[in-house]
Amino acid sequence: MAQFLAVANRKGGVGKSTIAVMLAHAAALWGGKRVLLLDLDSQCNATLILIGGQGWSEARKAGHTIADYFYELFDGNNPEPREYLKHNVSDLVDARGKKPRISLLPGSLLLEDVQGELFVKQARESKDPEIVGSQVRGKLERLLRRFAGSYDLVILDCPPGLSLAALAALKTADRVLVPFRPDYVSQLAVDRVAMLIEGKRTLDDVEQIPLDQRRYVCLANGVRMGTRDQVLVDEIAIAHPILATQLPMLDSIADAFDWDPRPKTIEVKYGAAAGSIRRLYEEIDQSFFRLAPAA
Amino acid sequence: MAGPRQIWPGAAMRRFFAALLARETSLDEAARDRLAEALSKPIGRLLVYHDPSDGPTAAAGADADAPLPVPVPEPVPAPVPALVAPEPAAEAPTPAAFDPFAFSVVAVLKRSGPAALLERLSAIADADHLRRLADAQHLALAPAGGTPVPDDLDGLRHAIVAGAEARLAERRAAAS
Numbered sequence: 354m355a356q357f358l359a360v361a362n363r364k365g366g367v368g369k370s371t372i373a374v375m376l377a378h379a380a381a382l383w384g385g386k387r388v389l390l391l392d393l394d395s396q397c398n399a400t401l402i403l404i405g406g407q408g409w410s411e412a413r414k415a416g417h418t419i420a421d422y423f424y425e426l427f428d429g430n431n432p433e434p435r436e437y438l439k440h441n442v443s444d445l446v447d448a449r450g451k452k453p454r455i456s457l458l459p460g461s462l463l464l465e466d467v468q469g470e471l472f473v474k475q476a477r478e479s480k481d482p483e484i485v486g487s488q489v490r491g492k493l494e495r496l497l498r499r500f501a502g503s504y505d506l507v508i509l510d511c512p513p514g515l516s517l518a519a520l521a522a523l524k525t526a527d528r529v530l531v532p533f534r535p536d537y538v539s540q541l542a543v544d545r546v547a548m549l550i551e552g553k554r555t556l557d558d559v560e561q562i563p564l565d566q567r568r569y570v571c572l573a574n575g576v577r578m579g580t581r582d583q584v585l586v587d588e589i590a591i592a593h594p595i596l597a598t599q600l601p602m603l604d605s606i607a608d609a610f611d612w613d614p615r616p617k618t619i620e621v622k623y624g625a626a627a628g629s630i631r632r633l634y635e636e637i638d639q640s641f642f643r644l645a646p647a648a
Numbered sequence: 649m650a651g652p653r654q655i656w657p658g659a660a661m662r663r664f665f666a667a668l669l670a671r672e673t674s675l676d677e678a679a680r681d682r683l684a685e686a687l688s689k690p691i692g693r694l695l696v697y698h699d700p701s702d703g704p705t706a707a708a709g710a711d712a713d714a715p716l717p718v719p720v721p722e723p724v725p726a727p728v729p730a731l732v733a734p735e736p737a738a739e740a741p742t743p744a745a746f747d748p749f750a751f752s753v754v755a756v757l758k759r760s761g762p763a764a765l766l767e768r769l770s771a772i773a774d775a776d777h778l779r780r781l782a783d784a785q786h787l788a789l790a791p792a793g794g795t796p797v798p799d800d801l802d803g804l805r806h807a808i809v810a811g812a813e814a815r816l817a818e819r820r821a822a823a824s
Binding site: 579583591621 | 823
């Protein structure tokens with residue numbers, strides 16, 4: 354049965370999409386997993402990284418994006434989820450030249466419109482916005498679960514902010530990975546998303562939950578050498594579980610996400626960062642995937 | 649100012665591999681060049697760029713038989729322990745090399761309490777260092793419009809504790 358991993362943070366620009374793609378690569382190539390990535394962010398960065406601009410354009414023209422799928426469903430049709438997926442995506446190959454088993458539900462700029470229209474439709478049945486929102490979110494959760502199919506791992510690349518899709522992803526996920534940049538404004542974003550994930554009203558309530566029983570873990574991303582960033586990471590760690598692996602600020606990570614169709618190994622693609630990504634994957638594999646989903 | 653340059657430039661690397669293959673194998677020149685190119689590309693991406701401010705290194709275009717420069721491993725930040733409350737950070741550095749980020753004041757306060765934080769701060773015996781620590785970690789030493797910043801060591805340490813408590817209170821207020 355598929356495990357659902359959401360990569361989420363209310364704050365934008367922390368590296369959610371790039372980390373979602375890195376983990377998809379790592380899980381497929383090093384972990385041998387069948388991976389599905391659902392691009393829930395209307396910025397569609399994960400889609401662009403995995404299939405490039407032309408690939409994304411073809412998916413949109415063919416009506417095979419996440420927004421198209423939701424539209425079909427909410428119009429009362431019963432689309433087959435697999436028809437919307439692109440298989441064997443990414444520019445990676447293993448040592449034998451074989452492509453990793455990564456599938457993608459391409460993102461769409463229209464995903465936010467879909468949520469708005471669904472909200473309006475649902476509002477015909479109830480005038481209470483909280484009830485309407487809850488029902489829309491519930492429908493989205495059930496739809497996301499439809500993609501479990503024959504995958505080992507489903508990665509949900511979440512949008513920033515608090516859209517219904519983001520909330521549905523947080524509810525659906527077995528585990529949530531919260532990337533953050535070591536800066537002062539990240540503290541609020543991480544505190545708030547932790548409260549959402551654990552369903553608590555205050556940070557104090559979240560802190561009552563033992564670290565090893567929380568549904569999420571934080572990942573320091575873009576960490577510079579020196580002690581300054583470690584102080585900021587430690588200030589996050591006083592309230593939240595944090596992975597021991599940190600992703601350093603490296604040009605090779607930024608360069609890896611420029612779409613290039615020429616096949617290459619994961620070590621060539623990520624260059625100097627490949628070691629960090631391997632450690633990240635192994636730590637998540639040990640501490641997340643091998644545990645039973647949190648209650 | 650010149651930007652960083654690769655320790656072992658691609659051309660020198662390819663010549664090295666081509667020469668090595670010529671000595672050790674019976675491959676023809678075209679095959680040696682293909683292999684040298686295929687080896688150089690991924691290795692070139694793995695080597696860290698050298699910062700010239702660290703001093704001179706092997707010049708570009710070095711003799712193919714020259715010993716390999718030692719690749720500098722990509723600097724990786726020290727890991728933070730996961731899923732358990734970390735131990736307090738190491739002792740503050742000596743006054744000769746004071747590091748205002750040697751430990752997180754807020755983290756020590758939260759995990760160990762104000763008394764433990766005061767004890768850590770007592771290892772810093774220079775008022776300027778205490779002020780630098782507070783400034784670097786954004787800890788207000790005097791409440792807005794309140795009493796002046798103390799200039800004695802004990803006063804500064806207590807002010808740092810109060811500043812850290814204020815930061816924690818701010819964080820809780822923002823999350824509420």
